[in-house]
Amino acid sequence: MKNKITISEIARKSGVSVSTVSRVLNNSPSVSPGKREKIQQIIAEHNYTPSVFARGMVNHTSQNIGVILPDITNPYFASLFMEVQSFAMQSGYATLLFNTMFVRNRKQQSKMSEEDYFRIIQEKQVDGVLVLGGHIDKEDIPDSYIQALNQLHRQIPVVIVGTRIEGCNCLVVERDLKQGVASIVHHFIALGHERIGFIGGEPGIRITTARIEAFKQELRALGRTALDNHIIPSDYYAPDGYEAMRQLLDEPQDTLPTAIIAMNDMVAIGAIRAMKDRGLQCPEHIAIASCDQFPQSEYAIPRITSLDQHNEYLGRMAVLQLISAINGSEEMIRINHTPRLIIRESCGA
Amino acid sequence: MKNKITISEIARKSGVSVSTVSRVLNNSPSVSPGKREKIQQIIAEHNYTPSVFARGMVNHTSQNIGVILPDITNPYFASLFMEVQSFAMQSGYATLLFNTMFVRNRKQQSKMSEEDYFRIIQEKQVDGVLVLGGHIDKEDIPDSYIQALNQLHRQIPVVIVGTRIEGCNCLVVERDLKQGVASIVHHFIALGHERIGFIGGEPGIRITTARIEAFKQELRALGRTALDNHIIPSDYYAPDGYEAMRQLLDEPQDTLPTAIIAMNDMVAIGAIRAMKDRGLQCPEHIAIASCDQFPQSEYAIPRITSLDQHNEYLGRMAVLQLISAINGSEEMIRINHTPRLIIRESCGA
DNA sequence: TTGTAGGCGTTATCAC
DNA sequence: GTGATAACGCCTACAA
Numbered sequence: 202m203k204n205k206i207t208i209s210e211i212a213r214k215s216g217v218s219v220s221t222v223s224r225v226l227n228n229s230p231s232v233s234p235g236k237r238e239k240i241q242q243i244i245a246e247h248n249y250t251p252s253v254f255a256r257g258m259v260n261h262t263s264q265n266i267g268v269i270l271p272d273i274t275n276p277y278f279a280s281l282f283m284e285v286q287s288f289a290m291q292s293g294y295a296t297l298l299f300n301t302m303f304v305r306n307r308k309q310q311s312k313m314s315e316e317d318y319f320r321i322i323q324e325k326q327v328d329g330v331l332v333l334g335g336h337i338d339k340e341d342i343p344d345s346y347i348q349a350l351n352q353l354h355r356q357i358p359v360v361i362v363g364t365r366i367e368g369c370n371c372l373v374v375e376r377d378l379k380q381g382v383a384s385i386v387h388h389f390i391a392l393g394h395e396r397i398g399f400i401g402g403e404p405g406i407r408i409t410t411a412r413i414e415a416f417k418q419e420l421r422a423l424g425r426t427a428l429d430n431h432i433i434p435s436d437y438y439a440p441d442g443y444e445a446m447r448q449l450l451d452e453p454q455d456t457l458p459t460a461i462i463a464m465n466d467m468v469a470i471g472a473i474r475a476m477k478d479r480g481l482q483c484p485e486h487i488a489i490a491s492c493d494q495f496p497q498s499e500y501a502i503p504r505i506t507s508l509d510q511h512n513e514y515l516g517r518m519a520v521l522q523l524i525s526a527i528n529g530s531e532e533m534i535r536i537n538h539t540p541r542l543i544i545r546e547s548c549g550a
Numbered sequence: 551m552k553n554k555i556t557i558s559e560i561a562r563k564s565g566v567s568v569s570t571v572s573r574v575l576n577n578s579p580s581v582s583p584g585k586r587e588k589i590q591q592i593i594a595e596h597n598y599t600p601s602v603f604a605r606g607m608v609n610h611t612s613q614n615i616g617v618i619l620p621d622i623t624n625p626y627f628a629s630l631f632m633e634v635q636s637f638a639m640q641s642g643y644a645t646l647l648f649n650t651m652f653v654r655n656r657k658q659q660s661k662m663s664e665e666d667y668f669r670i671i672q673e674k675q676v677d678g679v680l681v682l683g684g685h686i687d688k689e690d691i692p693d694s695y696i697q698a699l700n701q702l703h704r705q706i707p708v709v710i711v712g713t714r715i716e717g718c719n720c721l722v723v724e725r726d727l728k729q730g731v732a733s734i735v736h737h738f739i740a741l742g743h744e745r746i747g748f749i750g751g752e753p754g755i756r757i758t759t760a761r762i763e764a765f766k767q768e769l770r771a772l773g774r775t776a777l778d779n780h781i782i783p784s785d786y787y788a789p790d791g792y793e794a795m796r797q798l799l800d801e802p803q804d805t806l807p808t809a810i811i812a813m814n815d816m817v818a819i820g821a822i823r824a825m826k827d828r829g830l831q832c833p834e835h836i837a838i839a840s841c842d843q844f845p846q847s848e849y850a851i852p853r854i855t856s857l858d859q860h861n862e863y864l865g866r867m868a869v870l871q872l873i874s875a876i877n878g879s880e881e882m883i884r885i886n887h888t889p890r891l892i893i894r895e896s897c898g899a
Numbered sequence: 900t901t902g903t904a905g906g907c908g909t910t911a912t913c914a915c
Numbered sequence: 916g917t918g919a920t921a922a923c924g925c926c927t928a929c930a931a
Binding site: 254255300324 | 600614623647788792820822845853
């Protein structure tokens with residue numbers, strides 16, 4: 202817009218050379234206090250800020266990071282991102298956000314593939330990239346995607362939040378996807394439930410598979426078995442929980458599960474709604490607990506019992522990992538969170 | 551990270567001058583087809599992308615826009631942002647997101663003021679700024695804030711979503727804040743309600759004042775009056791709806807409103823929760839309708855009756871306005887949306 | 900402590 | 916159609 206003022210202008214007005222101005226800009230100690238003060242005053246007076254373009258040319262850094270995630274309207278990603286942005290900002294980085302999945306309600310992916318986003322991000326000359334979700338969460342990742350990631354990582358440090366991926370060289374903030382499922386199972390068993398089900402989560406996505414696996418395994422460890430038709434993956438949102446529960450309720454009434462683990466709070470809310478529409482009460486008829494707490498679940502009717510996965514912590518660690526990678530470190534962080542089971546009403550305890 | 555390849559490298563490898571390469575980069579017609587193809591091939595081969603820094607130096611453009619909003623975990627802002635980012639991307643702009651309010655649950659503002667953010671955004675050399683909310687929504691905006699905005703707008707086009715502000719020169723995508731409230735009032739009256747209340751919304755915020763005003767006025771127009779103690783602002787989230795309703799229920803039972811308008815779905819959900827905790831049913835004891843629909847309100851118990859404010863449309867218009875401002879236009883867009891009342895269960899219809 | 904000058908990777912303006 | 920070359924605004928040796 203308006204022609205910005207430049208460093209040489211400041212230099213001229215202060216009666217010094219550009220290098221001296223540059224020195225005060227970069228807090229170099231070797232500037233006489235008098236000149237420093239004068240220069241600072243002139244800078245303030247003219248509201249001067251150095252050009253990031255010129256700086257970028259010489260330092261090759263934009264002080265920006267790129268964050269790529271599928272859906273910012275998903276509370277999980279929103280709170281993760283909030284933490285990421287806040288922490289990045291404190292560390293001097295601004296955040297470019299790329300939302301790869303548009304128009305969620307129509308289940309319509311955008312025309313652009315995530316690979317396209319990688320290209321755009323690369324062009325944006327960010328100092329690092331954080332991949333919070335998307336294709337990366339799939340059980341079966343197309344090779345082209347991994348190659349694109351590697352290719353990007355060759356230029357810019359890329360940190361993935363989730364699990365290590367075969368053949369992918371990017372850094373990873375590893376988290377134990379299945380953590381906490383066992384504690385829900387224990388809780389339900391302790392409450393006397395014999396038939397437990399699991400709903401929600403998209404099939405073919407790592408966290409779904411991991412949690413369902415953990416669910417089955419924990420039941421086995423306790424000498425019981427999960428019934429396959431009581432395990433109904435669908436997706437991560439309320440309509441999906443609704444649909445899964447509807448499907449479940451079509452089963453013969455006498456073998457219905459008495460307790461259900463939902464992928465997250467939205468799924469739980471959808472499921473509870475489906476019960477209600479069949480004239481069933483939660484937890485009286487079927488108890489429900491969720492694996493991932495979202496804000497406001499404590500205001501639902503009934504209040505949802507769920508796992509607090511400490512996502513804020515996850516966000517901070519991811520930024521930490523990225524920044525240390527930007528600064529040349531190769532070390533990987535593994536985080537060991539222990540989700541906390543928050544018992545409210547929906548589990549019937 | 552890895553030393554990027556430059557335009558002159560490409561030129562050398564293609565056996566042409568940098569100008570020619572630059573021409574094919576910018577789709578200039580005056581390049582012989584043979585050379586063009588060869589150059590393009592070499593570019594692809596080396597995965598070359600021009601430096602945004604160098605480009606920025608000469609064009610003074612980053613193809614980035616800055617978006618500033620208080621809380622991305624608020625579904626209203628999340629869906630607005632999603633639309634903004636998607637549309638911006640289609641227009642060739644990436645989006646820097648600044649979330650000014652951190653740690654919502656503790657009601658703790660970040661240490662940085664929004665003015666600080668303006669400074670940072672200015673330093674980031676974005677091509678334009680979108681202000682989706684924050685101090686800008688206040689009834690009584692500190693002069694320093696307006697000055698900071700004007701100052702920023704002097705350098706970069708700034709578009710504000712909301713209402714025109716006295717003394718502020720920024721562009722505005724004006725929307726009628728109170729739209730739709732009347733239709734809820736009409737609906738309730740038609741259902742036979744005599745005592746209607748209003749809860750939620752932070753006092754001193756434009757949209758709160760506007761909606762409460764519209765509420766009162768519409769009642770007056772119908773020959774009734776709103777009772778002051780039935781109007782309880784608080785804030786925009788579920789806990790606030792809960793608290794407001796709790797407060798309301800402390801009033802003498804025989805003068806309690808029979809219907810309540812909530813600021814948005816979260817407030818409504820909190821309020822319904824508070825009723826439940828007192829053994830009251832919605833809509834049987836008190837009917838509720840909300841002024842702003844959020845995703846999943848149709849899965850709440852009861853399903854929330856609310857207004858669809860067409861926020862997606864708002865997002866697109868804001869980006870459109872910003873881009874046209876970046877391209878030198880001064881014209882302001884006024885959008886005239888008519889919110890649609892979606893009747894579900896909570897209103898008792 | 901201070902100033903001078905070269906270079907960072909593009910685009911634009913000229914000539915040719 | 917093509918190629919030099921001068922900006923663009925900053926940083927950083929190097930010199931003084």
